[in-house]
Amino acid sequence: MKKLSLFIIAAFIMTACTKQQPPVADYDIIPQPKEVRLDDGKPFELSPKTVIHYEAGLKREAQFLSEYVNDIMGCVLKTQEYQGQTDGIVLKLSPADFDQAEAYEISITPKQVTIKGADAAGVFYGIQTLRKSLPIPSLQRGVGGIQCQLPSATIKDHPNFAYRGMHLDPCRHFIPLDSVKVYLDMMAMHNMNQFHFHLSEDQGWRIEIKQYPELTEIGAYRNGTVIGHNGNLYDTIRHGGYYTQDELRDLIKYAAERHINIIPEIDLPGHMQAALACYPQMGCTGGPYEVWRRWGVSEDVLCAGNEEAMQFAENVLNEVMDLFPSPYIHIGGDECPKVRWEKCPKCQAKIKELGIKGDGRFSKEDFLQSYVMNRMAKVVEARGRRVIGWDEILEGNVSETAIIMSWRGIEGGIEAARKGHDVIMAPSSHLYFDYYQSEDIANEPPCIGGYLPVERVYEFQPLPEVLSPEEQKHIIGVQANIWTEYIAHFWHVQYMALPRMEALTEIQWNNPKERDFEAFVERCKKMRQFYELYHYTYADHIFNPQVWADTVETNLATRKPITLREQPVEKYTYGGAKVLNDGELGHGAYNSGRWLGFYGSPLDAVLDLEQPVEMRKVRFHALVNKSAWIYNPSSLKVLVSDDGETFREVGQKTIPISTWEDRDGIFAYELEFEPVAARFVEVVIKGHDLPEDHNGFGNPAWIFVDELEVW
Ligand code: ACM
Ligand code: ZN
Numbered sequence: 001m002k003k004l005s006l007f008i009i010a011a012f013i014m015t016a017c018t019k020q021q022p023p024v025a026d027y028d029i030i031p032q033p034k035e036v037r038l039d040d041g042k043p044f045e046l047s048p049k050t051v052i053h054y055e056a057g058l059k060r061e062a063q064f065l066s067e068y069v070n071d072i073m074g075c076v077l078k079t080q081e082y083q084g085q086t087d088g089i090v091l092k093l094s095p096a097d098f099d100q101a102e103a104y105e106i107s108i109t110p111k112q113v114t115i116k117g118a119d120a121a122g123v124f125y126g127i128q129t130l131r132k133s134l135p136i137p138s139l140q141r142g143v144g145g146i147q148c149q150l151p152s153a154t155i156k157d158h159p160n161f162a163y164r165g166m167h168l169d170p171c172r173h174f175i176p177l178d179s180v181k182v183y184l185d186m187m188a189m190h191n192m193n194q195f196h197f198h199l200s201e202d203q204g205w206r207i208e209i210k211q212y213p214e215l216t217e218i219g220a221y222r223n224g225t226v227i228g229h230n231g232n233l234y235d236t237i238r239h240g241g242y243y244t245q246d247e248l249r250d251l252i253k254y255a256a257e258r259h260i261n262i263i264p265e266i267d268l269p270g271h272m273q274a275a276l277a278c279y280p281q282m283g284c285t286g287g288p289y290e291v292w293r294r295w296g297v298s299e300d301v302l303c304a305g306n307e308e309a310m311q312f313a314e315n316v317l318n319e320v321m322d323l324f325p326s327p328y329i330h331i332g333g334d335e336c337p338k339v340r341w342e343k344c345p346k347c348q349a350k351i352k353e354l355g356i357k358g359d360g361r362f363s364k365e366d367f368l369q370s371y372v373m374n375r376m377a378k379v380v381e382a383r384g385r386r387v388i389g390w391d392e393i394l395e396g397n398v399s400e401t402a403i404i405m406s407w408r409g410i411e412g413g414i415e416a417a418r419k420g421h422d423v424i425m426a427p428s429s430h431l432y433f434d435y436y437q438s439e440d441i442a443n444e445p446p447c448i449g450g451y452l453p454v455e456r457v458y459e460f461q462p463l464p465e466v467l468s469p470e471e472q473k474h475i476i477g478v479q480a481n482i483w484t485e486y487i488a489h490f491w492h493v494q495y496m497a498l499p500r501m502e503a504l505t506e507i508q509w510n511n512p513k514e515r516d517f518e519a520f521v522e523r524c525k526k527m528r529q530f531y532e533l534y535h536y537t538y539a540d541h542i543f544n545p546q547v548w549a550d551t552v553e554t555n556l557a558t559r560k561p562i563t564l565r566e567q568p569v570e571k572y573t574y575g576g577a578k579v580l581n582d583g584e585l586g587h588g589a590y591n592s593g594r595w596l597g598f599y600g601s602p603l604d605a606v607l608d609l610e611q612p613v614e615m616r617k618v619r620f621h622a623l624v625n626k627s628a629w630i631y632n633p634s635s636l637k638v639l640v641s642d643d644g645e646t647f648r649e650v651g652q653k654t655i656p657i658s659t660w661e662d663r664d665g666i667f668a669y670e671l672e673f674e675p676v677a678a679r680f681v682e683v684v685i686k687g688h689d690l691p692e693d694h695n696g697f698g699n700p701a702w703i704f705v706d707e708l709e710v711w
Contacts, residue, residue, distance in 0.1 A: 103158035163477020171201030174241035229627035267332030284344035305346030334390035370396030439587035451589030572597030586706030631701035640678035
């Protein structure tokens with residue numbers, strides 16, 4: 001007995017000793033370095049005594065590394081200029097050793113860690129890699145003065161894309177400067193180098209312009225905001241804010257220290273209603289206009305035939321360029337309705353003066369927009385900068401020097417690259433981080449809609465195979481966008497960004513040919529520890545995969561042969577007719593692949609039950625998302641047949657249209673009828689037209705149906 005307890009004590013001591021090993025760094029991080037070669041030999045031991053030596057020009061980088069180590073381990077490493085020391089950490093500039101900008105190499109030996117870069121940015125990314133490799137639990141477990149061990153290794157790395165961007169919209173909801181700085185910190189941790197700052201909108205103007213003080217005195221505030229997805233109810237809370245030029249200078253410096261360039265966007269000639277509220281004479285109708293309280297696309301845009309409005313835009317861009325050193329200036333160009341220009345005498349006179357004609361593909365008003373964009377591009381290029389515009393600016397004859405930001409899919413990017421434009425890929429299909437990242441939207445903070453889980457971001461291929469290698473060279477970068485109509489707080493911005501930024505940086509930095517999502521998720525788990533460390537809010541779906549109770553009970557129609565007499569819209573066809581009886585429900589997002597979308601034609605499906613069966617009810621779900629033009633059906637009719645050719649009606653009903661007072665969501669509809677025996681069932685579901693109080697009035701509404709059930 002005594003012997004046994006001695007043995008237990010000895011075993012306990014041994015276990016305690018093993019536990020005393022310092023934690024070990026792991027280089028399997030995000031984005032994954034291109035080459036990691038683990039060397040034999042002892043590790044480098046990082047302790048509070050480790051000194052960071054830096055070559056001239058890398059002082060701030062050394063401070064960053066010291067700050068990061070302090071965040072993780074709670075000890076401040078001393079930094080001092082490099083004088084040939086053979087211990088500690090050394091930061092070096094070594095452009096001759098690299099053939100591209102931003103590349104770096106880390107060499108870890110028992111005596112020294114050397115980070116050398118092609119430039120200071122390269123050293124900075126080497127520091128990010130070292131930082132993300134550090135074991136986070138070391139804060140609690142540092143022993144004997146050693147905080148952690150770095151296995152001997154050589155790491156070589158460089159980015160695939162020179163342009164690695166994130167966008168932020170502080171216009172729909174104002175985002176305080178300190179929060180924007182945190183956003184830049186998040187970008188830096190993900191090796192991103194271009195911050196697209198969307199500074200003007202219908203709903204608020206956010207940048208101080210000295211020549212036009214009303215832009216921020218009046219244009220930065222709206223007197224209320226529409227409730228929900230563009231209903232008819234408004235709150236009366238004054239919302240707004242803006243950045244002074246001094247604040248922006250401070251932000252530009254903060255970003256530059258982190259090797260991030262800030263690209264200011266002045267969105268024109270559309271999305272200008274806040275500016276028109278200040279200067280109504282610059283709109284086609286002369287106003288009055290208000291800083292918009294609704295979401296969507298305002299029809300009131302800058303008057304392209306008004307010289308004062310054009311000079312206003314030029315003056316604003318010049319003042320923006322005085323402030324921002326960015327080599328790129330974003331001039332918007334998206335979503336500019338032409339309805340005012342079509343009726344405006346000044347715009348029409350301008351069209352005449354310029355001798356503009358439509359060409360069958362584009363209207364004369366489209367070409368008038370090209371005139372505006374090309375005129376602004378000249379102002380920007382006169383100062384040695386380049387313009388970026390959203391892909392709509394291809395509609396007309398925009399100059400080839402403009403960089404195209406492809407957001408309505410990748411098609412605009414493909415067309416632009418073929419025409420010789422440089423391109424940034426930011427398609428809403430994969431990189432709009434304002435979309436839902438779970439199908440369980442009842443348990444998500446409300447957002448604009450859509451469905452874009454991390455998996456989908458991770459799948460994105462930015463270099464379309466239809467382009468030749470020469471054309472692919474025009475794809476200079478990749479970017480994700482965060483619009484804030486439904487994102488009123490910075491915690492929610494973070495939630496939408498994380499962990500999707502992990503997938504984005506993998507594409508931007510590595511664009512791997514082979515993608516292994518499971519291995520990627522494992523690496524995300526380490527990043528999650530950083531989110532916790534820095535108190536970042538994040539979405540945890542990939543860390544806690546949920547099992548959906550998402551199938552319907554098998555009914556008479558489940559997985560029986562089905563044909564459609566009217567086809568869904570191609571984009572929302574997915575697996576075709578069988579989506580309608582595969583037994584899987586649709587959840588909230590209309591683009592999840594589990595809904596079929598019909599526009600302007602009914603859903604008309606014929607189910608073959610394979611033998612005569614008795615039935616008494618047809619049931620289905622439809623989605624309502626009114627601001628996305630998706631309404632409940634207007635009618636449901638059921639017919640049956642014995643031979644699949646002659647059908648007889650067994651029942652029908654009409655369904656009143658959903659109003660703005662009704663909530664959006666998923667609703668079940670059913671039609672009961674006298675029991676009938678038949679082999680074939682035809683279900684016809686018709687849609688409503690958009691009502692008068694909808695901004696799409698006069699057009700059909702969409703219908704989205706997930707599953708047809710027969711009981
Ligand atoms: C955009 O999302 N309107 C560029
Ligand atoms: Zn006009």
